[in-house]
Amino acid sequence: MGPSKPAYTIYKPLANGDFLVRRTTDGAIFLGRPLVPDPAPTTPGRAKTAELIRRGAARPAANLLNHENLVSIHDELVTLPFRGPPPAPKSRSRPLSLPLFLSSPSSSADDPDPHPAAATATRMLLWDWNDAGTLQGVLDGYAAAGEEEVAATGGFLPESFVWHVALSLLRALQWLHEGIRETYDAVAVAPSGVSAAGGEDGYAGGSGGSGGFGPDGRKRWWKRVRGTTAPEPDWMPVLHRDVTAANVFLQLPRGVETYGAVKLGNFARCWVSGSISKSRETPVVAMESDDEVSLGELRESRARWMRDGLGLDKSHRPYTQGSELFAVGALLYHMMCGRALPPAEECPSCGCIHVTNNDAAEYTVCDHECVEDVNTDEAFAPLISYTAGLKQLASLLLRLNRSDEWRASAVLDLAWVGFEHWAANTEDGRSYRDIFDDIWFRRQNLARFKKRHREAEEEEAELMEIDGDVLVL
Template identity: 60%
Template sequence: MSTLNLPKSAYSLYKPLDDGLFLVRRTTDGEILLARPLDADYDKTAHLIRHGAAVPAANLLNHENLVSIHDELVNIPFYHHQGSSPDSATRMFLWDFSDGGTLQDVLDDYAPPANGGGFDPAAMGGLLPEAFVWHVALGLLRGLQWLHEGVRDTYGVVASDATGRRCRRVRGQTEAEAGWMPVLHRDLRAANVFLQRPRGIETYGDVKLGGFERCFVSGTAGKGREAPVVAMEKEDGVSLGVLRKRMARWKREGYGVPKAQRPYTRGSELFAVGALLYRMMCGRELPPAEECPDCGCVHITSNDAARHNPCRHDCVKDINIDIVFAPLLNYTAELKLLVMLLLRLNRNDEWTASAVLDHAWPGFQVWATHTEDGRLYRDIFDDMWFRKQNQARFKKRRREVVEAEEEEEEQWDDMELGDDVLVV
C-alpha cells in the first residue's frame, strides 16, 4: 500500500470517540484533529485510501472548505476500551475535526415546531442571519470551485481608508490545476456540511463539505466543452459516450426523459447549494426540483418559465422563485438574487462555481460595506487584516525600542569623562 509522503508532526491522543474514532492533538499548535483507523471499513474514501489512492485522495481533499486529510499517523497506541492497556499500534489518517457540528444541527435547532405553533419564518422576515447565509454560500461555492475546476480563491487585504482601521477585501483566483479531473460530490445536503468554531476573530468558523462516499471522478482532464462534466445521480459505471447522449437528450426533451436517465451535472450541485440557502432563509424544505414523488406535479416555477400547471393536490405548496423571497425583509436583494440564480441551475452545464462566485462577490461586498450587520461581520479577510495590523504594531514597538537603545548609546558616547571617573 502506498503512503503519504508528508512531513510528520508530533501528536498526542486527546480523546477516544465512538465507532473506533479518536481525537488527537497536534502539539505544534494545539489543533484537534479526527483520527480514523485505516483497518476499519468506514466509507468509500477509506476504502480508496487503503487500496493505494492515498496520495490522490490527499491532493483532492486539501481545501479549506472541504473536510481535508491532514497527515498520516502511525504507531499510536490503539485502545479498544477506555482505561484498557494499549494493543498494537494502528495506522490512522488525520482529518479536520468539525467541532461546530453540521448545518443540519443548526437547522434542527431553529426548526419551527412540528405543529407550526404560529411560527412563520417568512412572516418574521427570515430564519437565519444573513451573515451566516452568506458565510455558508461562499464557503460551499469555494469548495465546489475546487472540486469541479481545480481552482482556489486567494485572499488579500489593503487599507480601505486613511486611518488604516478598516480593510478592503481583495479576492483573486489561482489558475486551474494542471490535468484536473473534475469531481462531482453527488450528496450535497445539510448533514454533509460541517462547521468549525472560529480560530481567530472571525464571526463564524470554516464551512467544510464532507461525506464523499458517493463522489464521482469524471476521469476527463481539462476544461473542454466537448467533455461535459456529467454523471448519473445514483448509477455508476456509465460510459462517457452514454453520458453525453443522455445529456443531449435532456437538453432536447427535458421532463420527457425518465428520471433515472437524467444527467447529474455541476449545475445539479449549484442548485443543491441554492436549496440549502432557501431552507436557511425560509425555514422549510424546497419543494422537489422536478416531478413530485407524491403527486407527479412540478412545484417550482419562475416568471420566465414557458409553462406551469399549478398543483391541485393536497401536496407541497408551489413556489415561484422570483417572488417567494419578497416577504423576507431581513435579507438584501443581492443575497436573494444569488439564491434565485442557483435555483435556476438544476442539471445545467453552462454555469460554473467560479462564474457564480464572480456573480455573488459584488453583492456580498455591498452587504458587507453598506449594512450594519455586514460591517459587524468578520471573516478570513478581517482576520488577516487583524494579524497584519498586529505585526505592524509589533515591528513599530521593536523599532522604537531599538531607536531608544541607540539614543542611549549615543548619549554615553557623547559624555565627557572627568579625571575622577572610574571606567571599568
C-alpha cells in the same frame, strides 16, 4: 539524548471509535479515524475507503481535498500498539496522551511498514475537526421558529450567515469543478491627505474613503482583495453528488471572524470525470447514483435531457455541475425561508411538479395535499431581511438544475458583487468579519509587535554610553 517527541498525541477517544488528536507543535485538534476494515460496516463506504487507503490512495485523496472549504485530510498516521490496556490518564482533567507517528510517505501495500510492530499497529487518517456541527444541525435547531420567524422578521437565518455559507460552498465547487482556488488579501486604502496605514488598529478618523466601517462605527481604511489562482493543469472535474445540509460541516471561529470555516464533506458518492476542465468538448456529466456508465451513455443522457426534459425517465437524467449549483440554491432557500425546498422535479408522492419560477414556460398547480407549491421568485420577494443581491443569487441557482450553462466560478463572481454591496451598505454587513478581517488584524498585530520591539531596542540603546572602547550602562 532522550526520545524524539511524537508529532501528535491522542487527546480524547470518542464513542464511535474515532479519536480527537492534538498536534504537538501548535495544539491544533484533528479528528483521527482508524482505517480498520469492518466486516459489517455501519457507515456506507467505510470499509471501501480503508481498502483504498491501504493501497496507497491517501495522498491523491489528500491532494483532491486540499481546500479550505472541503473537509481535508492532514496526515496519515500509525499508532504503536500497547501490550495490555492503554495507560489511564492521571486525572480526569488531563486527556489521554498516546504517541502517534507519521506514516512513511514511501510505504505502500507492497513495502514493509517502517514500524516494527506494523502487523498490530493501527493506521488512521487525520481529518479536519468540525467542532460546530453541521448546517443540518443549525436548521434543525431553528426549525421550531421557522414559519413564525419568517412571518415576523421577513427572513429566517441572518443574512451574514447565509452569505458566509453561500460563498464557502461556491468556493468549494469552484475547486472541485474547475481546479481554481480563491486567494485572500487585505490592503490599506485612504483618500488623499490621510495616511493609508491609518491608526495602529487599521482605522482612521474623518469621512469618505472606500474601506467601509468597522463594527464600532469608525471608518475602516482597508478593503478586501479577492483573487484566484490559475486552474490546476490537467484538472479533471469532480462532482460531489450529495450537496446536502447534513454534509455541510461547520467549525468554530479560529480568529476574529464572525463564523468559523464552512466545509463540504462526505465524498462517498463523488464522481471524477475523465475530461479536462479546460475542455468543453466533453461535457461534465454523470448519473445521480450509477457509476458504471460509459462516456457515450452519459453524452446520450445529456442530449436526451436537452431534447425531452421531464419526459425522460428520471433514472436516465444527467447529473451536471448545474445540479450541484442548484443544490446550493436549495440550501439558501431553506436558510432564508425556514423550510426545505420541495422536490425539484416530480414529487414522489403525487407525481406533480411543485417548484417553478416566473420564467417557466408552463406550470400546472398541484391539487394534492402533499407539499405546498413554490414559485421561487415570489417566495423570495417578501423576504425584507435580505438584500436584492442575495435573493437574486438564490433565484439564479434554483434555475440551474441539470444545466451546464453556468460554472461555479462565474456564479461566484456574480455573488461577490452582491456580497460586497451588502457588506458596505447594511448594518449587519458592516459588523460582519470574515477571513479578510482576520488577515488584516493579524497583520496589524504583527506590525504593532514589531513597532514595540523596535521602540524597546531604541530605548535600550539610549541608556547605553560608549566611553572610548568601554560600554557604560
